[in-house]
Amino acid sequence: MSKYAVIKIKGTQYRVAEGDEILVDKLGKDKPEARVLLVVDGEKVSVGKPEVKGADVKLKVLEEEIKGKKITVQTYKAKSRYRRKLGFRPRYTKLLVEKIG
Numbered sequence: 001m002s003k004y005a006v007i008k009i010k011g012t013q014y015r016v017a018e019g020d021e022i023l024v025d026k027l028g029k030d031k032p033e034a035r036v037l038l039v040v041d042g043e044k045v046s047v048g049k050p051e052v053k054g055a056d057v058k059l060k061v062l063e064e065e066i067k068g069k070k071i072t073v074q075t076y077k078a079k080s081r082y083r084r085k086l087g088f089r090p091r092y093t094k095l096l097v098e099k100i101g
Contacts, residue, residue, distance in 0.1 A: 006038040
């Protein structure tokens, strides 16, 4: 078993290990702040209440904005000739997990 952590960024939880690249919701000019909820180092498990005291995950921004895959939503109502098509393309920030400590 290797070392990994569960972190929370902008309300979403991610399971990360050192060297991982993750896509998170666009941060803009904000500095990425990760709250460490769990750290697993081999057999040793540290669970936070709600955060692990003394634990830190160092993150580096690789790309400010990445466009995600386009999502198409279609709405249809029977017998009323109502059709509507919407498109949405999420924006992400790409982060690199440098160190879990």
